[in-house]
Amino acid sequence: MKKNILVTGGAGFIGSNLNDELLKTGFSVYSLDNFDAFYEKGTKQNNIREALFHPHYRPYEGDIRDAKMLGSIFRDHNIDTVVHLASKAGVRPSILSPEEYFDVNVNGTLSLLKAMQEAGVKKLIFASSSSIYGNNLKIPYSETDVVDFPISPYAASKKATELITHVYHHLYGINVINFRFFTVYGARQRPDLAIHKFFHKLYTNQPIEIYGDGSTSRDYTYIDDIVKAIISGIAFLDNTGHAYEIINLGNSNPVKLLDLISHIEDVSGRKFIRHHREMQEGDVNLTFADISKARKLLNYSPDTGIREGLMKFRKWYESNYF
Numbered sequence: 001m002k003k004n005i006l007v008t009g010g011a012g013f014i015g016s017n018l019n020d021e022l023l024k025t026g027f028s029v030y031s032l033d034n035f036d037a038f039y040e041k042g043t044k045q046n047n048i049r050e051a052l053f054h055p056h057y058r059p060y061e062g063d064i065r066d067a068k069m070l071g072s073i074f075r076d077h078n079i080d081t082v083v084h085l086a087s088k089a090g091v092r093p094s095i096l097s098p099e100e101y102f103d104v105n106v107n108g109t110l111s112l113l114k115a116m117q118e119a120g121v122k123k124l125i126f127a128s129s130s131s132i133y134g135n136n137l138k139i140p141y142s143e144t145d146v147v148d149f150p151i152s153p154y155a156a157s158k159k160a161t162e163l164i165t166h167v168y169h170h171l172y173g174i175n176v177i178n179f180r181f182f183t184v185y186g187a188r189q190r191p192d193l194a195i196h197k198f199f200h201k202l203y204t205n206q207p208i209e210i211y212g213d214g215s216t217s218r219d220y221t222y223i224d225d226i227v228k229a230i231i232s233g234i235a236f237l238d239n240t241g242h243a244y245e246i247i248n249l250g251n252s253n254p255v256k257l258l259d260l261i262s263h264i265e266d267v268s269g270r271k272f273i274r275h276h277r278e279m280q281e282g283d284v285n286l287t288f289a290d291i292s293k294a295r296k297l298l299n300y301s302p303d304t305g306i307r308e309g310l311m312k313f314r315k316w317y318e319s320n321y322f
Ligand SMILES: NC(=O)c1ccc[n+]([C@@H]2O[C@H](COP(=O)([O-])OP(=O)(O)OC[C@H]3O[C@@H](n4cnc5c(N)ncnc54)[C@H](O)[C@@H]3O)[C@@H](O)[C@H]2O)c1
Pocket: 008, 009, 010, 011, 012, 013, 014, 015, 032, 033, 034, 035, 036, 037, 038, 044, 062, 063, 064, 065, 084, 085, 086, 087, 088, 089, 090, 104, 108, 127, 128, 129, 130, 180, 181, 182, 183, 184, 185, 190
């Protein structure tokens, strides 16, 4: 029997996909989620519907800022590693409520780290973000680049969280991987994110908004590649005595917004109604990951190209929504 993993944000997009794979590979999963209202609770309940039947899956509905509850999870179960995905996600909404983003993302992580320290749990994987690079001029983005110039409260909260995980590594020997995810997509993708939103608009004959001239690019990364890397990260922390690593997880192959739109049209056989809008505050122009560190440390090799990923997404979308 493999170890016990606590996954925060376990009912969300990345968390629920990760949990399914962890269960398949023999881990016991403790999933903590407060079903935050950022998007529908029903969608998240759907994400975990099958896992609920698994004998080694135990869901907790609660908040990472609830120290008492965290203490009891750590006391009652012999948690080996925490994969911390719970977060207020989304760049644009963070501009409207920065306090909330800092409270959940930074104070929430602090509450988790304190509970880990008190319980003697020594391994943490944290979901940081490519948004931390801001409008970095040097490409591709490397973990050694200076990331002191975030352009949204969300990005600043991720940077602050990377810093506080280092403090707990230094003071209490918690071993950490901060993964910087680059625009993740695939089955169960958050409905606010571009690919899911575009499919929804396409299939319901609503116009899409194209911000800027369509040349903004994202390093879209398929969920299965991300999940595989997180599981390699768990093994890496098992085998490495003392670790504090920041690791990019991207596809290293940015796709322009207008190209993404054409790919979706090809893959679906439908045509978008397009509305052009000004660029929005907080959005970066480009994300592009240097993934050599992930390749070296984790044998990471993202092998889902954008066409294949979009075809898989279409299949999931149609079977869930049509
Ligand atoms: N999806 C991406 O492209 C992407 C890119 C970079 C980083 N990330 C990060 O990866 C993580 C997972 O993202 P996702 O896309 O799966 O988002 P998601 O919103 O689907 O999942 C996050 C989950 O956290 C839960 N949550 C929020 N606040 C909580 C709290 N206070 N206590 C307990 N649970 C709480 C939510 O209910 C949600 O289910 C997040 O930390 C996000 O910032 C995601």
